[in-house]
Amino acid sequence: MLRFIARNLNNVYKFSELQKFGASFLGSGNAEYLENLFDQWYLDNKSVPATWDAYFRQVLETNNFDFTPEPQKGQAVSARLDGQSGLRKLLSDHFRVLLLINKYRHRGHEKSQVDPLDLEHIQQIGKVKGYTKLDYREFFAEEDLDREFYIHAVGSTGITKDKQMMKLRDLINYLEKAYCGKISYEYMHIQSNEERDWFRHQIEKYDEFMPSKEQKLKTFERLGQEHAFSTFLQKKFNTSKRFGIEGCDSMISGLQSLIDEAASAGAEHVVFGMAHRGRLNTLYNVFQKSAEEIMVEFQDLKSTFNEDIWGNSGDVKYHLGSVHNVLFGDKKLRLEMLPNPSHLETVDPCVYGKVRAIQDYFQDSKREKAFGVLIHGDAAVSGQGIVYEALQMADLEGYKSGGIIHVVSNNQIGFTTVPKDSRSGLYCTDIAHAIQAPVIHVNADEPELVDKVFKIATEYRYKFKRDIFIDLVGYRRYGHNEQDQPKFTQPIMYEKIDKTPPVFIKYSDKLIAQGIVTKEQVDTLMKTHEDNLELAYQKSRKMDYNLKDWQPVPWEMIKVPVLWGRIKDTGVPLNVLKTLGEKINKIPNEFHAHPQIRKFYEERLSWIQKDQPIDFATAEALAFGTLLHEGFNLRLSGEDVQRATFSHRHAVIHDQKDPNGQDYVPLHNAIPKGQEQRLSIYNSHLSEYGVLGFDYGYSITNPNTLVLWEAQFGDFANGAQIIIDNYIASAESKWDVDSGLVMLLPNGMDGQGPEHSSGRVERFLQLSDDDPAVFEKNLGVRLTRQMRNSNMQIVQCTTPANYFHALRRQLRRDFRKPLIAMTSKRLLRLQAAKSKLTELTTQFNQVYDEALPEFLVQPNQVKRVILCSGQIYYDLLKKREDLKQNNVAILRIEQLAPFPYEFLQKIIGKYNQAEFVWVQEEHMNYGPWAFVRPRIQSVLAKTTNISNSPIQYIGRRPSGSPATGFHQLHDKEIQTLLQKAFEI
Incomplete structure (x- = not known):
């Protein structure tokens, strides 16, 4: 049996964690080595390394056996344990128990109950090949269920630290609750022993999680506010897109729990990045943006935008950013939501950069004053490559920010595409393994557990300064937007959703059953929020949509340079x-x-x-x-x-x-x-x-x-x-x-x-x-x-x-x-x-006039003015010198945009007998030509006493490719265009 067990050790991290053995213990030796070592120890305990001696003694001592294999006592040991085979059986049992525990730690998440809809399709995709269900019969027989086994592991955390002996049945029940419930964990892929031990302690102490009445009421009130807001918007603006959060509502209370924890850890600034789904809900409930400001964005009211004023084109309401100073308890935090486009996940690296910049600004080398939260969609986090590009910054010296908390609002669908068509892996969060980030999966219909998970994630980020993922598994109550009909493509899924009460209703019923709140309190809470929202709506009907309502907080201070002259002077003494x-x-x-x-x-x-x-x-x-x-x-x-x-x-x-x-x-x-x-x-x-x-x-x-x-x-x-x-x-x-x-x-x-x-x-x-x-x-x-x-x-x-x-x-x-x-x-x-x-x-020159006027005829005798930009200037200069052609002036446009109209106009007026041509080294459909042509023509038209004939183009002909791959052809092309530039 020992040989069988040892052969199964190769895929195991570390069960008994005797401190001197390190991670290789029970995971690196082969069966023959273990058997030989045990036989050697049995005959003479001093013939093996002291750490192995300690291990064998620990197992036997805990089981109340005489473990000292001295010759004069050998007969006694043999009689009680049937000799050496008895010791083998004892150690084999211990190995098997640790293998079983470790399998739950590794793969318990695959058996978890994190899907509130219990959808079958999620069980049919992406399973690891050769997956074996967690079954004690892989290691034990049914008659072993009521036997006690030694499970202790020196230096470990969790159950293997706190317990010495345990019945197999009780152990299995314990592991099922810890690893296969409505929270599940992926953490055994992390190389750090310290991090794995920390997680093990959090997970295997699950029976210590007992939220207080105050905590439950706080969650109840937060969910109530969110439910009232979503319900109100759906009634008042049922023809508008708002990309509501319903189905993952508990994310709101979770985020607030996260900020509670962050505030107590010393955070002062939290930067959020998220797409459209749930954005308005987050701004209202977490950022405390006023309902009036949000509602005015829904309505086609008079705008204060002036189209004659530059910029200010605006954006849809679920793209806008926001900055608010918010009190959480007695701590003041600055919450910032970065604006973002509809291109999902593009905001990810921006959040990494923003957080790092804040830390650098405050010289926060411990990376504790500011951190980032990224809220992903399940289809986007597994489908968009930018997620990987951003994650790779997590531990790079020039880019790390001490850990981002990633929250996946997992609707189990991407628009109309189900998970089996949108990813190859088991989970949408599989990308986390690329940087050894832990993943916690949680059922979105369990708000108390959601709050717990968000707090754990924050604790982990602050303790280890590393990224962590929360996979909040829920659903999307409506279609991709509120006007979309999801039953066209997901009829079975939405039949279940229609029968699923909102999480606030479920939680309220639970608290009523526990005697924590009454039905009257629930109704009062809802009516209070509804009345406040109605009042906000009436106010919003009289408001203008003002830029200042969504404008981010101004820059802290632009330093006005005082050295060496006025602001416009860039020159240095x-x-x-x-x-x-x-x-x-x-x-x-x-x-x-x-x-x-x-x-x-x-x-x-x-x-x-x-x-x-x-x-x-x-x-x-x-x-x-x-x-x-x-x-x-x-x-x-x-x-x-x-x-x-x-x-x-x-x-x-x-x-x-x-x-x-x-x-x-x-x-x-x-x-x-x-x-x-x-x-x-x-x-x-x-x-x-x-x-x-x-x-x-x-x-x-x-x-x-x-x-x-x-x-x-x-x-x-x-x-x-x-x-x-x-x-x-x-x-x-x-x-x-x-x-x-x-x-x-x-x-x-x-x-x-x-x-x-x-x-x-x-x-x-x-x-x-x-x-x-x-x-x-x-x-x-x-x-x-x-x-x-x-x-x-x-x-x-x-x-x-x-x-x-x-x-x-x-x-x-x-x-x-x-x-x-x-x-x-x-x-x-x-x-x-x-x-x-x-x-x-001096200062920047937007346009350079002819650099060698002494080489040329008088400006009014110049026959051609070449306008160009970039390095082609030096080719033109050399060609003109080779040709000794003194009736062609060469002007350089250094700043292409914004176009230097007035600067160019001041220069070209003197060339009143010349034709004007544009020369570029790029192909006609590349380079500045399409941009400069109408602008140069405008300048020519507004400049008196010069030719207003259409400006000519000299350069490479149109091409689908930016450049040839043949150097000989490249040289021929450049010589041809240079020749044409001086053909008058």
Whole structure:
């Protein structure tokens, strides 16, 4: 028998947890080893390791046997236990008991009763192959049920710690209640012994859970308020979509219990992210948003929006965010619901970023003042890849936030799709195993247990600072929205739902039966809430839908820069540039830097000391350094950003000899000692969607932090298109949420093929809300506020100086806008693309006029004006020089959006005899052409004394692919367009 048991130990974690054995005990040895060890011990207990001796003695001592196998007592032992076989039987029984206990710990969840509808289909999908039902007969016979077995395990927690002997029947009943009831747990996949022991203690002490009368009344009142709210909205607005929470109503009391626990743990700020389902219910019941404000959003009343005012397009009521300061007990918490689009789960990384930014702002290294709660749908959490991308941040140094609490509002359906068609695994929460996050499944119709689970989850988050999942298994009382007919596709499911009373009714009946409340108290509670809601409704009929009702709390404070001139000035005095430049370009002699990196920094230092032109990398470092020097914070994030994809940044330098040595960050020299945390430069995991979402969430928190996300290549940014479309480009207009996020997108047709050539600037330009009519109609106020009244800025800087100013401009003003910077790869090392230090003392140039007027004829004799943007400028410049053609001027548009109408108009007026052409290196359907064409034409039309003929296009012909994969063809294409550019 022992041989049989031992052979079954391979799939077991750890039963007896003798402290000196560790996790390998009973799980790593083979049968023959155990038998030989036991035989050896039986003959001479001193011949085996002391820990094994202790184990064998422990088992026998607890069973009141003479366990000392000394020769003179051998006959006595043999007589009482039938010799060695008796000892084998005793140890075999212990092993089998521990195997049974462990199987419940591992797989009890598969037998649980967490589905309030008890749907059969949920039992038919995703079961693990070879699944054997939990059955004691796998290890014991029926006649063993009333035998007592030794179950104790030294160093363990739970039942194996608290009990020595137990009848098998009683043990099975205990395990069934602990692991197979209306709460079930997945925690044995966690590698940490401490975490598993903690969970085991929570689970196997279930008989200690006795909610007080006060706790039951609190749950009753919270469920009553939620039930009244949902019922009222369904009656008053039965033709409106509200995506109610009915069927998972207990989530509301659960969330309030979570916040109770968090407040007592020291939380001050809780950031929520959730989709539309139950959002209004959460805002009303948890955030305490007024019923009037919610109801006015349902009604087609007079709006205070003015379409002549920029932005303020608004959004549907179940997308809007909210911030409220709420009292829970005597603790004040700030609750924030991030706004989000209908794209499910996109808010996940934004919450991670927002929470981390708050923690960084308050220097909360323990990660206890702020934490996040993500509320998922069951179909979305298992179907959307962004969930995985966000989860991977959980324990990454640059992204972790000390644990997010994930709540799955599990309706057991996704619109019309049932679980067997929406996931391959057993549970919608299987993704949690990827980061060893525990999962607690709970029946949504058991509100007391729901409150308990939410408290356990909060305790776990605060104790271990790790993510945890709650799978709240319920249903959806109506269709996907309240106008949808679910019986078209789920007739059996909805027949059961129609017969299932709301959880508040069930719970009220339970408390009435327990004598805790009376029927009259229930009726009084409902009438009070209904009267209050009716009064709120009547008030809402007289209210306007005002932007301020859903506008998030303003930024804490935008730091107004006072150094070096007015807000608009991005230039820095030359002496400051030199002083800081020397500080941030020196590597200590004692630091073992790579020779090439040391040479790289020495060269940069030499440029600064000798007043020589600097490159893009040096200008960027000076922009970062001067902002840090002014007191701002800076975060740079993305794939390989510390070194940079093109090996030009080297912002974090690694010790070449000491593997445990500290990295050296030259930019720290721009910050006073002790404030190094104001600078963060982190390599991200291989994710665009998730990391850009994180950095967007980070950027909306503190306006005094320059947050930059850099793509490995600009081509890869489209993996994050949802964040770009639904947050960066539109959040301010929809939700009045500001962001100063910078996207650095390496871009340029350099012959590297279709996936390493284009940041797809045309897509960003299409998202720009720049309006040519503002210039055409000469709307002065709108024109002077052009930058402020735009959704984002898009630049292609051709000089290091302009790049320097573009970065500094992000913080050197009293508002924030996203910046999309198309950064050239080729210009990083092009000698012609350098700037004098004095150019960093001025300001950003939206348009560059002809750089070499002395080379050209007089402006009124110029025959052609080439307008371009980006690195193609240097190709055009060289071609003109080769041709010695002095009647063609080249102008550069550095800022594409908002379009620099007036700046361009001031420059082109002098070229009154010239034709105007647009030259780009991209294909015609790519690049800026479609965007700039009508805008340049508007400028030409409004500029006197110049030709107003249609601007011509010179560039590659249309193509489905951004670039050719053949370098020879690439060279031919570029030479062709350069030739055409100078054919007059």
